[in-house]
Amino acid sequence: MPDASVKKPSRIQQRNRHTILEAALEVFSRHGYRGATLDQIASEAGLSKPNILYYFDGKADIHVTLLSQLMQTWLDPLVELNPDGDPVEEILAYVQRKLDMAQDFPRESRLFAGEILQGAPRMRPELEAHLKPLFNSKCALIRTWIAQDRLPPLDPRHLIFSIWASTQHYADFESQVSLLMDDSTNTFEGASKHLQAMFRSMLTR
Amino acid sequence: MPDASVKKPSRIQQRNRHTILEAALEVFSRHGYRGATLDQIASEAGLSKPNILYYFDGKADIHVTLLSQLMQTWLDPLVELNPDGDPVEEILAYVQRKLDMAQDFPRESRLFAGEILQGAPRMRPELEAHLKPLFNSKCALIRTWIAQDRLPPLDPRHLIFSIWASTQHYADFESQVSLLMDDSTNTFEGASKHLQAMFRSMLTR
DNA sequence: ACGAATTTTTACCATTTGGTAAAGCTACGA
DNA sequence: TCGTAGCTTTACCAAATGGTAAAAATTCGT
Structure with a gap:
């Protein structure tokens, strides 16, 4: 029986998580952890902030x-x-x-x-x-x-x-x-x- | 005639500016520019935040x-x-x-x-x-x-x-x-x- | 095509934070 | 000792920021 707590990610999940991580790499590497904001990451990723928080816990x-x-x-x-x-x-x-x-x-x-x-x-x-x-x-x-x-x-x-x-x-x-x-x-x-x-x-x- | 725009700093000025810079070095070096807060620096220096802004422009x-x-x-x-x-x-x-x-x-x-x-x-x-x-x-x-x-x-x-x-x-x-x-x-x-x-x-x- | 699940948006909120106004206190020269 | 300039505190504020609730839109299996 497969692990019920983990569902395989949909194509959208994969794509968006990847997009977010790419954007976050750009922003975090330029401004550091504290210097980066979710708004910047969202803007860089072309997604809304709440949407980002749908894919990551924070x-x-x-x-x-x-x-x-x-x-x-x-x-x-x-x-x-x-x-x-x-x-x-x-x-x-x-x-x-x-x-x-x-x-x-x-x-x-x-x-x-x-x-x-x-x-x-x-x-x-x-x-x-x-x-x-x-x-x-x-x-x-x-x-x-x-x-x-x-x-x-x-x-x-x-x-x-x-x-x-x-x-x-x-x-x-x-x-x-x-x-x-x-x-x-x-x-x-x-x-x-x-x-x-x-x-x-x-x-x- | 001495430069009227620069008055010689009082003893208190010298001491407090030094204290603030020492505290700021501690805090900035640990948390980076964005990660450091004026409250932290003030606390580290043992001064109030507005007092710090009396000695520095920001x-x-x-x-x-x-x-x-x-x-x-x-x-x-x-x-x-x-x-x-x-x-x-x-x-x-x-x-x-x-x-x-x-x-x-x-x-x-x-x-x-x-x-x-x-x-x-x-x-x-x-x-x-x-x-x-x-x-x-x-x-x-x-x-x-x-x-x-x-x-x-x-x-x-x-x-x-x-x-x-x-x-x-x-x-x-x-x-x-x-x-x-x-x-x-x-x-x-x-x-x-x-x-x-x-x-x-x-x-x- | 339809209903359920997933994804996205809108409208917020509480906290943090850099900064200010103004009153109060202190040191110091006359 | 008194007045003034310099120093400190109290009480704020506006903007930024991480995060949330819930409605709206979209996707997808059947």
């Missing part, structure tokens, strides 16, 4: 739903770190994947950044449940690589922090970066070269 | 004043980059100063991060006027070091971004860092070792 529900859905996508590049590959190339590929995400999904990056910046008030359980175990398992993997002398001795935790920080910077601080970068040069191309060189030099001794 | 005025005052402190470590020193040691010392600031002034770091994250709506003129010229001048300095073969060829802009990102990360994403770091190890000590090693390896080729 502002916080929309925010949490967004964050939860994004968590998967966000952790994927780290999941792909392959124990059977070459350590240096694996980590450099991870750096590149993270930089690509900053380029392709800046709104998602800023949404996360805003939430973490305020102390992760709505996302902490999600972080404990998904980020923390993955982080620890990949740290362990890097430690085995170090033990096998395939990487120089370093603290995997700070290595990962450096990767996160230096790649996401291009999305999260985009307004500053674009202010300081010459418009004539491709920011992400230069960033890729720089970061690849930086991490390669550190990982190859 | 919420935005407090925020802008804070940001402007902080700009100086924030840029100091970069100003200290000495053209006459050894390039590698100068840059590594800069990395350490930035990391020390993340440790000693996390609220200031988060205040800036929040403002930049939202596109610097209130700070852009300040950034244009102070950050941009300093950034460009220090980039030029690094380029001369490279031209003298005292540093490997690299893009100074991305180098500086990497330094900013990887050091401020420990303040701005503190909630995530503390979630993932073992409590038994000193985060900033480990970060310092890691970042010094990383940038040294890159700068010494």
Whole structure:
């Protein structure tokens, strides 16, 4: 017997929930949780405010739903770190994947950044449940690589922090970066070269 | 004849404006601009809301004043980059100063991060006027070091971004860092070792 | 085509919040 | 000590905002 408390969503439900989440991503990522209003989200989605509240239990529900859905996508590049590959190339590929995400999904990056910046008030359980175990398992993997002398001795935790920080910077601080970068040069191309060189030099001794 | 539009502030003025800014730093850095309320700031400062508005022209005025005052402190470590020193040691010392600031002034770091994250709506003129010229001048300095073969060829802009990102990360994403770091190890000590090693390896080729 | 279920709109509401007017209090120079 | 300028409080207000009730419209299975 199927779960009676969950009915399969109609086509309209699917479409509208998706529209709302897309609009909310736009608005939340630009103005933060408190700075975003339901009216803005409704207007961006082309729906009325009460209609939005027909699909979600409230502002916080929309925010949490967004964050939860994004968590998967966000952790994927780290999941792909392959124990059977070459350590240096694996980590450099991870750096590149993270930089690509900053380029392709800046709104998602800023949404996360805003939430973490305020102390992760709505996302902490999600972080404990998904980020923390993955982080620890990949740290362990890097430690085995170090033990096998395939990487120089370093603290995997700070290595990962450096990767996160230096790649996401291009999305999260985009307004500053674009202010300081010459418009004539491709920011992400230069960033890729720089970061690849930086991490390669550190990982190859 | 002294400027008639500016009277010297009384002792009470000085004390209360300082108290308000300190309270505002606490509240703005925790909740962001929109998330902070005048009531919170007033309560934190131990003053009434109308009394706060006696000293400042409004919420935005407090925020802008804070940001402007902080700009100086924030840029100091970069100003200290000495053209006459050894390039590698100068840059590594800069990395350490930035990391020390993340440790000693996390609220200031988060205040800036929040403002930049939202596109610097209130700070852009300040950034244009102070950050941009300093950034460009220090980039030029690094380029001369490279031209003298005292540093490997690299893009100074991305180098500086990497330094900013990887050091401020420990303040701005503190909630995530503390979630993932073992409590038994000193985060900033480990970060310092890691970042010094990383940038040294890159700068010494 | 018809009735039931789903979706959308209209008309509200209570709270929060940035801000103000004006009266009252305090410090301080003459 | 007295008057004035500077400081603080009380009592408000208008707008914004998250949210709701219920009627109206639409969709969909039969």
